Amino acid sequence: MFSRHRNARVFFGLSDIILASLAFEAAYRTRVLLHLERVFFLTVDKKALVLAFSLFSWVAIGLWLEVYEKLDAGHPRVILRDAARQCGYGALCLIVFEYVFRLDLSRPFLLLFSVYAWVILLLFRLTAGRLVGVIRREFAAPHYVMVVGTGERAIRMAEALERSVEYGVRLRGFLSELPDASGAPAEISLGSRYQVHPISDLPSILRQHVVDEIIFAVGSQSLAELEESFLLCDEEGVRTRVAVDFFPHVNSTVSLDRFGATPLLTFSAAPYDEIRLLVKRVTDIAIAAAGLLALAPFMALTAVLIRLTSPGPAIFRQVRCGLNGRRFLFYKFRSMCENAEELKESLAHLSTRETAFKIPLDPRLTTVGRYLRKFSIDEWPQLWNVLRGDMSMVGPRPAIPSEVERYQTWQRRRLRMRPGLTCLWAVSGRDAVDFETWMKLDMQYIDNWSLALDWKILLRTIPRVLTGRGAN
Numbered sequence: 386m387f388s389r390h391r392n393a394r395v396f397f398g399l400s401d402i403i404l405a406s407l408a409f410e411a412a413y414r415t416r417v418l419l420h421l422e423r424v425f426f427l428t429v430d431k432k433a434l435v436l437a438f439s440l441f442s443w444v445a446i447g448l449w450l451e452v453y454e455k456l457d458a459g460h461p462r463v464i465l466r467d468a469a470r471q472c473g474y475g476a477l478c479l480i481v482f483e484y485v486f487r488l489d490l491s492r493p494f495l496l497l498f499s500v501y502a503w504v505i506l507l508l509f510r511l512t513a514g515r516l517v518g519v520i521r522r523e524f525a526a527p528h529y530v531m532v533v534g535t536g537e538r539a540i541r542m543a544e545a546l547e548r549s550v551e552y553g554v555r556l557r558g559f560l561s562e563l564p565d566a567s568g569a570p571a572e573i574s575l576g577s578r579y580q581v582h583p584i585s586d587l588p589s590i591l592r593q594h595v596v597d598e599i600i601f602a603v604g605s606q607s608l609a610e611l612e613e614s615f616l617l618c619d620e621e622g623v624r625t626r627v628a629v630d631f632f633p634h635v636n637s638t639v640s641l642d643r644f645g646a647t648p649l650l651t652f653s654a655a656p657y658d659e660i661r662l663l664v665k666r667v668t669d670i671a672i673a674a675a676g677l678l679a680l681a682p683f684m685a686l687t688a689v690l691i692r693l694t695s696p697g698p699a700i701f702r703q704v705r706c707g708l709n710g711r712r713f714l715f716y717k718f719r720s721m722c723e724n725a726e727e728l729k730e731s732l733a734h735l736s737t738r739e740t741a742f743k744i745p746l747d748p749r750l751t752t753v754g755r756y757l758r759k760f761s762i763d764e765w766p767q768l769w770n771v772l773r774g775d776m777s778m779v780g781p782r783p784a785i786p787s788e789v790e791r792y793q794t795w796q797r798r799r800l801r802m803r804p805g806l807t808c809l810w811a812v813s814g815r816d817a818v819d820f821e822t823w824m825k826l827d828m829q830y831i832d833n834w835s836l837a838l839d840w841k842i843l844l845r846t847i848p849r850v851l852t853g854r855g856a857n
Contacts, residue, residue, distance in 0.1 A: 395660060397453040397510075398444050404505045405443045405475075409436050412497035425491040435479070435488065442478040443502070446471050464510045472503040527555040530598045531590070533611065535561055535569045535581060539602035542628055545645050546600075547576045557596060560584050562607045587614055591621055591797075592790075595710050600649070602628040615652070620794045622654040622801030622831070655801035656834045664836060669778050673771035684765055687718055687757070695751045697723030700766060705783035708803045713775040715783055716766035720754030721747070761850045767806055779839040780805025781827040799827040802834070812845040 413432070416425050427435065447453055452467045476499040483490045530546055532539050539559065546556045556579060561569035564585040573579050582590060590596065599618055601611065608627070618625045619637050626642065626649040637652035656662065688699035697719060705715040722728075728749055750758065757763040770776040776783060783804035789797070809826040810818055818826070830838070 398447065400509060401444055401447055401506065402440050404509055405440055405502055406436065408502035408505050409439055409498055412494055412501050415497050415501075416491055416494040419493065421493065423491070425494060431488065434486075435482075435490070438482050439475065439479055439498070442482075443471065443475045446474045446478070450474075461511060465507060468503055468507045468510060472499050472506070475499070475502065527553045528597050529555050529557045529595050530600060531557045531560055531596055533560045533562055533584065533599060533601045533614070534603040534607075535559055535573065536603070538604075538628060540573070540575070542600055542602045542644075542647065543573070543575055543579070545647070557594065558582060560587060560590075560599075562603045562611060584611065584614055587617060591617075591623060596623060597709050598624045598626060600626045600628060617794070619652065619654050620798065622798030624655070624657065624801075625652045626650065627652075654798055655831055661836060665777065665839065666774070668836075668839075669771050672778055673768045676765075676768045677772065680765055680768070687762060687765070690753055691719055691751075691757075694753045695719075695722065704786060705804070706786055706789050706800060707775050707783060708800070710789070710800050712786065713770070713773075713783075715775075716769055718757055718763040718766060720751065720757045720763045721749040722751060725749040764806060771806065775804075777803045777805040779807055779842050781808055781830065782810065795828075796824045798831065799824065802827075802831050807842060807846040809842060812842055812849060 413427070450467060450470060452471055476495055479490075479495060479498075482488070483495075532543050532546070534542075543556055543559070546554050556575075556577075558579045559573055559581045561581055561583050563569065563583065565583055569581050569583075572581055601608065601615075603611070615625060625637075628647055628649055637654040638657070640651045640653070640657075642649045642651050651657070691699040699719060701717050701719040701721075703715045703717075704712050707713045732748070754763070767776060771778055780803050781799040784792075784800075789800070809830045810823045813822075813826055830842075
């Protein structure tokens with residue numbers, strides 16, 4: 386949710402390169418069109434040299450002035466000052482560069498370049514925080530946060546969270562650091578009223594509500610007593626942040642973030658790199674859109690075939706659990722008889738899995754449905770779920786809410802990754818894999834996730850789908 390120094394520097398550094406290039410070209414064309422006494426013209430190689438040095442100096446100065454550290458949360462006055470300093474120093478570097486290499490650049494061109502760069506960078510940076518908010522909302526919207534603590538530090542953090550509503554942040558409430566909440570108020574009034582829960586209620590809150598992050602804003606003397614709460618969040622994959630300089634003993638990936646002026650230690654038991662997750666999302670959209678277009682006539686034919694061979698709708702709809710437990714409507718081609726859900730209870734004794742319902746050679750399957758299942762054709766409509774953002778191309782398979790309720794604590798961490806069409810489970814035996822191994826494979830995927838791993842799984846899935854191996 387909050388900006389990470391490395392990701393922010395990359396994002397704003399790249400934006401500076403693009404915007405400074407636009408300013409350079411605009412200044413050059415403006416100067417060429419001006420009917421001044423001296424004709425100004427740059428050859429292609431000289432123009433490329435000047436542009437390359439300008440872009441390098443602009444970004445280097447931005448890093449030196451630490452401009453990129455505060456763009457998504459900075460005051461407009463600070464942004465105005467930093468943009469002016471960066472452009473001024475950039476113009477000075479360009480003048481020195483011109484003098485050393487005897488390029489004889491036009492002074493009006495240098496002035497225009499500096500002014501254009503300042504205006505364009507300023508317009509972008511004043512809206513940069515909102516732009517980052519849009520990107521963040523793509524992965525979690527709204528983003529539910531709870532604050533542990535009821536003191537002054539916790540109140541300041543909660544007020545900052547309330548001011549971040551445009552980023553999709555929603556304050557869920559407070560947790561008292563004391564098990565019975567003795568001495569803590571029943572509720573805290575800020576922009577809205579928030580209930581204060583005892584920390585002992587944390588397990589039930591995580592099961593009954595969507596909680597994306599928990600921020601511990603307590604004194605260092607209280608953190609040692611909250612280690613069990615950290616471990617619970619770690620097991621469930623809930624991201625935790627600490628607003629103090631104390632290092633609790635959990636095994637998640639640890640990073641140092643900043644929210645406004647408050648330093649935070651982040652413990653993440655699931656992937657959190659926003660840039661790589663954005664690339665993953667863009668890839669999902671491209672593949673899902675292309676897949677829906679290419680498969681549209683075959684999907685129409687499949688729907689007609691289902692309707693002709695068995696009574697009932699062609700598309701089966703079911704509520705599933707998505708990212709961090711969010712519910713969504715899941716689509717697939719109907720491969721079973723129309724009353725399959727009603728027959729489920731009477732066939733429960735045939736299930737080979739204790740938590741997830743699975744019957745080998747399920748008697749509810751229709752004749753056409755067996756082939757749809759074998760070659761995963763029934764999964765095609767889920768490309769629409771991928772396009773909507775409910776699912777990804779690769780990720781843990783979306784679970785039914787009733788199954789999630791029976792999960793062990795460590796198994797709930799699979800909810801911290803956007804569910805997918807395929808995963809390690811699908812390329813490691815599919816229906817032949819027992820439930821415990823299935824869950825461990827999902828944990829292995831989450832712990833080792835990378836864009837390269839996603840592509841490896843996708844490529845390994847293709848031959849398994851074409852041959853129907855491992856499907857019942």
